[in-house]
Amino acid sequence: MDIVIKLSQFLLSLSLLIILHELGHFIPAKLFKTRVEKFYLFFDVKYSLLKKKIGETEYGIGWLPLGGYVKISGMIDESMDKEQMALPPQPWEFRTKPAWQRLIIMLGGVTVNFILAFIIYIGMAFAYGDTYIANSDMKDGIWIENPVMLKAGFKTGDKIISIDGQKIENFDNDIPMNIIMSKEILIERNGKQLSVKIPTDVIDQLSKYEKSALILPRVPFxxxxxxxxxxxxxxxxxxxxxxxxxxxxxxxxxxxxxxxxxxxxxxxxxxxxxxxxxxxxxxxxxxxxxxxQPGDLDLKTLEKLGYYKISTKEYSFAESIPVGLQKGKDKLVNYGRQLKMIFNPETKAYKQVGGFAAIYNIFPPTWSWETFWSITALLSIMLGVMNLLPIPALDGGHVMFLLYEIVSGKKPSDKFLENAQMVGFVLLITLLLFANGNDIYKAVIGK
Known part of the structure; x- marks a missing residue:
């Protein structure tokens, strides 16, 4: 049953993100009278699970759940339809549209991803509010068991004052990730303030102790x-x-x-x-x-026993808008910092890049709409950022060439775009194999 629940959440979230991303391309394409030949959830390699043609567009569901796509006429994409491109350009084709229209079509997918994430965070602020422990109420400090954190200089009872100079107001779920991406933590120990340096390769070190939490609030036995x-x-x-x-x-x-x-x-x-x-x-x-076997107590019981004061904030719809926008912005900035760490060889963070199995494992074995929407919002941000990378075969690659065309007034040749698409496709396959290979390595061989 746990597997069914996790898989259901994974497929629902993935399907929602793919359909809305592709709608982001589909809608402006139709607005600019560009023909869309196919609109697919998942890839239909050789055959489709379901398909139906409505008007000029074939809508369907493929059998390979690695993404989805819209096939736009007269566009050099993953279909590599050279026969169509060899024919004279037609007014309904992508290639005959002004560069600014093509740019809007290509940016549509990631735009929807970012808008979706912000809408979800606004909705969550309105529906669930915020529940947290104020950092000032962590009077006896934190609980440290993780060997990497102990080696770095943390001790049980330490109180976190600031992370990279930013004062910590609330003890919440974002603190562990902020610590991982930081350089220096200011703590209070026995009434004195001390500085703890975070190792450059902290992510690689932590991967050896994945079952050991980074930091926790101190709890009773x-x-x-x-x-x-x-x-x-x-x-x-x-x-x-x-x-x-x-x-x-x-x-x-x-x-x-x-x-x-x-x-x-x-x-x-x-x-x-x-x-x-x-x-x-x-x-x-x-x-x-x-x-x-030691157990846990829920926050309400901990508060009743006098361990912590649980703070709750509820927001009106108007109040939830700036709160949700700020949360979305924070998540976007943090993901950008994570990518920076991944592309920095010194951090060795690339070793922890995961594929579909890693995404599947994010979802909990019990159904929680709050958790589902939180994960979906984060995945939407990740999908938007990844698609903006200037790699041919991704939206960002097409955007890069379109910006060149707009600035220089020169359109790259179809032959150049075909070769670039092929290079980008090979690069994407390599990245896909690397990410999912990491998942297999962890599952079969171990960390």
């Missing part, structure tokens, strides 16, 4: 389940430890340290059970364990 072989059957699910061997305990990291000091001992503990303190005796194993 809560029992999720009791192992069958556990000697501590007197513990119950949802028990929360408040005292271990006479020492007050607030957080899981504190509890683990105390248990490490009491290996192979029978000790007294106090747990909060149904919001009442209950003393019990437990046996600590030779490894400093109790034979239980």
């Amino acid at each position: 809560v029992v999720a389940a009791i192992a069958e072989e556990s000697p501590n059957k007197n513990l119950k699910a949802k028990d929360l430890f408040v005292s271990i061997n006479g020492e007050k305990v607030k957080y899981f990291d504190q509890a683990r340290t105390i248990l490490e000091k009491n290996k192979n001992k029978t000790i007294n503990v106090v747990v909060l059970r149904n919001f009442k303190e209950t003393p019990i005796t437990v046996k600590v194993s030779a490894k400093g364990k109790l034979g239980v």
Whole structure:
């Protein structure tokens, strides 16, 4: 069932993005009376799953889910239709339209991608608002387990003050990514401010510890389940430890340290059970364990227990517009920074470039519309930026040649455009193989 839910979200998001991107080309093409021969979701190599011709356009669904396309008459694209291009130009063809019209047609797809992302972020601000912990309420600092972060100089209990000089107001989901892309973090430790440098190749280092979270808020030690072989059957699910061997305990990291000091001992503990303190005796194993699986508490329960104050902001429709636009802008800037890191060999970030499997794994195994729309908005930004890269065979490649034509007044020859399209196609296939090869390597061989 988890696979079905993840796959459903993946295909729905991908289909939505492809259809709207191609509509971005289709609509201006029709407005400028340019013939569109095909409009396809997914690629119809050799055959189609579904197809129907309406007017001059064949609409269909292909069997290869690697994207989609519109085939515009008189345009040198991935179809490489040399026979059509050898015929005399016709007034309904792309090649006979003014350069400014062709430019609008080619920019239509990425324009829709960016507009879609901003609309989603505005809608999410209106529908869900913002739920976060104010950084000022992280009074006991953060929880650090990741070896890379520990090596860089972070410690549990540190409080993040600023990232690359930008003050942190809220502790939210963007902080880990901002840390990865930063150079210097200002922290507070024991009342003193210290600077932590982030390694240039931090992404490559973190890839070796993908299951270890970058940073987390400190949480209490809560029992999720009791192992069958556990000697501590007197513990119950949802028990929360408040005292271990006479020492007050607030957080899981504190509890683990105390248990490490009491290996192979029978000790007294106090747990909060149904919001009442209950003393019990437990046996600590030779490894400093109790034979239980630690669990999580939702934000509302953490707030009720006095761990954090959860701040919530709700926005009217008018208020959600600037909030959504700002979020979209921040995501766009951050993705640009990520691409910069990928193209910088020193960061070794290129090793973590993923393909379709990586995108599939972003989606959670449970259905959440809020998460779905958040991921779809980010993917829309990524699709828009990637298509703007000045690579022949991508929208950005066509835009590059059109801008040259507009500025110089000279149109590149069809032969040149055909060769450039072929080079771009080979480059895209290489990138596709590299990205999906990374996915296969991680899945089969390991990190």
